[in-house]
Amino acid sequence: MKKREHPKVKERLHPRNKHRGRYDFKQLAEGCPELTQFVKLNIYGDESIDFADPEAVKMLNKALLKRYYGIDHWDIPQNYLCPPIPGRADYIHYMADLLSSKYYGKIPPGRKIRCLDIGVGANCVYPIIGNREYGWSFTGADIDPVSIESSNKIIELNTSLQGEIELRLQVQPNDIFFGIIQKEEFFDLTICNPPFHTSEAEAQSGTLRKLNNLNSDKTSLPVLNFGGQNSELWCKGGELRFVRDMIRQSKFFAGSCFWFSTLISKQSHLKGSYEALEKEGAVEVKTIPMGQGNKSSRIVAWTFLDNEQQRNWINTRWKG
Numbered sequence: 001m002k003k004r005e006h007p008k009v010k011e012r013l014h015p016r017n018k019h020r021g022r023y024d025f026k027q028l029a030e031g032c033p034e035l036t037q038f039v040k041l042n043i044y045g046d047e048s049i050d051f052a053d054p055e056a057v058k059m060l061n062k063a064l065l066k067r068y069y070g071i072d073h074w075d076i077p078q079n080y081l082c083p084p085i086p087g088r089a090d091y092i093h094y095m096a097d098l099l100s101s102k103y104y105g106k107i108p109p110g111r112k113i114r115c116l117d118i119g120v121g122a123n124c125v126y127p128i129i130g131n132r133e134y135g136w137s138f139t140g141a142d143i144d145p146v147s148i149e150s151s152n153k154i155i156e157l158n159t160s161l162q163g164e165i166e167l168r169l170q171v172q173p174n175d176i177f178f179g180i181i182q183k184e185e186f187f188d189l190t191i192c193n194p195p196f197h198t199s200e201a202e203a204q205s206g207t208l209r210k211l212n213n214l215n216s217d218k219t220s221l222p223v224l225n226f227g228g229q230n231s232e233l234w235c236k237g238g239e240l241r242f243v244r245d246m247i248r249q250s251k252f253f254a255g256s257c258f259w260f261s262t263l264i265s266k267q268s269h270l271k272g273s274y275e276a277l278e279k280e281g282a283v284e285v286k287t288i289p290m291g292q293g294n295k296s297s298r299i300v301a302w303t304f305l306d307n308e309q310q311r312n313w314i315n316t317r318w319k320g
Contacts (some may be wrong), residue, residue, distance in 0.1 A: 006023065008022075009021060009307075010293075012290075012292060012293075013086055013090055013291075013292060014089070014094060016133075017086060017089050017090055017093055019086035022047075023060070025047045025048075025049075027067065027122075028060070028063040028064065031066045031067050032062055032063035032066055032067075032196075034059055034062070034209045035059045035060065035062070037061045038050070038056035038059055038060070054117075056131065057082050058075075058082045060123075061083075061084075061085055061123075062075070064085045064129065065085065065125075069128055069129060069132040069133075070087075070132060070160060071132075071158055071160075071161075072157070072158060073157035073158055074123075075153075075154075076122045076123050076150055077150055080122040080146070080147065080150065082123060083121070083123055084292065085129075085298075086291070086292055087292045088125045088129055089129050089262065090208050090290050090292065091126070092126065092133060092134075093133070094288045094290065094299055095189055095261060097288075098189070098259055098286060098288070099113070099188065099258075102258075102310060103314060103318060104163060108188075109135050109136075110134075110135045110320070111135060111136070111137045112137075112317060112318065113135075113136040113137070113189075113318070114137050114138075114139070114186060114187045114188050115127070115136050115137070115138045115139070115188065115190070115191065116138075116139050116140075116141065116181070116187045116189070116190040116257070117138060117139070117192070118176060118177075118180075118190060118192040118262075119141070120140025120141060120147065120151055121142060121147050122144075122147040122150035122151060123139065123150075123151070123154075124150075124151035124154045124155065124165065126191055126285075127140050127151075127161075128139070128154075128165075128262060129167045131161065131164045131165060136165065137166075138165045138166070138289065139165075139166045139180075139187070140165060140166070140168070141167075141169075141170050141180045142167070143169070143171075143173045145169060148167050148169050151167055152167055157200060163270075168180050170200055170295070174245075176245065176246050176250075177246075177252065177253050178252070181257075185256060186256055186257070187256065187257045187258040188257070188258050188318075189257070189260075189301075190257055190259070190261060191252075191261055191262075192246065192261070193262075193263050194243055194263065195238065195239065195242055195244070199264075207214065216226075227235045239264070239265060239266060239269055240266075240269040240272050240273070243264065243269065243273050244272060244273065244276045245273075246262060247276040247277055247280055247282075247302070248276065248280060249274065250280070250302070251280040254304035254305075254307075255304070255305075257303075258303055258305060258313055259302070259303050260301065260302050261299055261300065261302075262299070262300055263297055263298070263300035264300050267298075268294075270287070270298070273300055277300075277302050280304075281304065282302040282303065283302075283303055283304055283305060284302065284303050285300065285301070285302045286300070286301045286302070287299070287300050288301065
């Protein structure tokens with residue numbers, strides 16, 4: 001088949017995203033030789049991996065984290081979520097822009113910026129990227145003890161992350177911020193990639209569609225190329241229910257966080273999210289579109305702080 005022309009830059013990714021160019025597999029394999037066995041020529045004659053193969057996807061992530069973020073040791077347990085790094089980086093960069101919009105166009109850097117990752121998972125990817133790109137400190141929360149143990153191991157094995165990321169187990173699955181945000185504790189932003197689906201069957205159906213889009217050989221076996229445990233992929237009521245619960249609970253911590261935020265994968269869930277935000281009295285709401293390949297999503301961010309409270313927050317926490 002004729003070699004396909006590719007754009008040099010993935011225009012839909014954030015301008016500061018380090019993954020806007022095509023993957024240089026030779027370069028990536030220099031830092032992660034294990035990647036080599038998964039690199040093959042595709043039908044267009046380009047070097048690539050089989051994105052339907054979970055082991056290949058995991059090894060690509062390992063190589064990307066080593067090359068671009070200085071992470072020498074990274075692994076996840078079998079069948080746990082292995083997120084696409086470019087999309088995760090986009091979320092972090094857009095949140096940096098959101099902070100800068102309140103800080104005279106400058107991104108407030110360093111450990112004084114405290115971030116809370118709701119559902120950090122076994123991969124610890126959001127805290128890694130946020131810390132390595134901007135020096136922010138992170139707290140990661142999860143309801144799964146195996147995820148906490150795995151992310152803790154990543155931190156322990158990489159000295160650059162030690163003292164920068166703290167992990168907390170959420171022992172009440174229906175709570176999001178209760179039991180995690182402590183009294184007199186403040187966060188500058190929260191991030192979250194909520195479970196998409198309403199049931200395990202729906203999650204498997206979505207996986208089959210994704211795999212069949214990736215692979216010309218149709219399959220009826222839902223092998224998760226990016227992995228994922230039940231709590232990572234689905235919850236009762238799905239994404240909208242989770243986001244509405246998060247918004248409702250965030251009101252109780254209105255003074256504890258500057259920006260709350262979450263990914264919204266489905267456009268149709270925006271209306272219900274906005275209704276929940278209006279009901280809880282959010283002072284300011286931002287919707288930030290994102291895109292990776294053919295996939296579109298968005299971040300919804302909100303704050304309960306009025307203009308004077310925002311100024312006080314910035315003057316006491318970000319300056320100096």
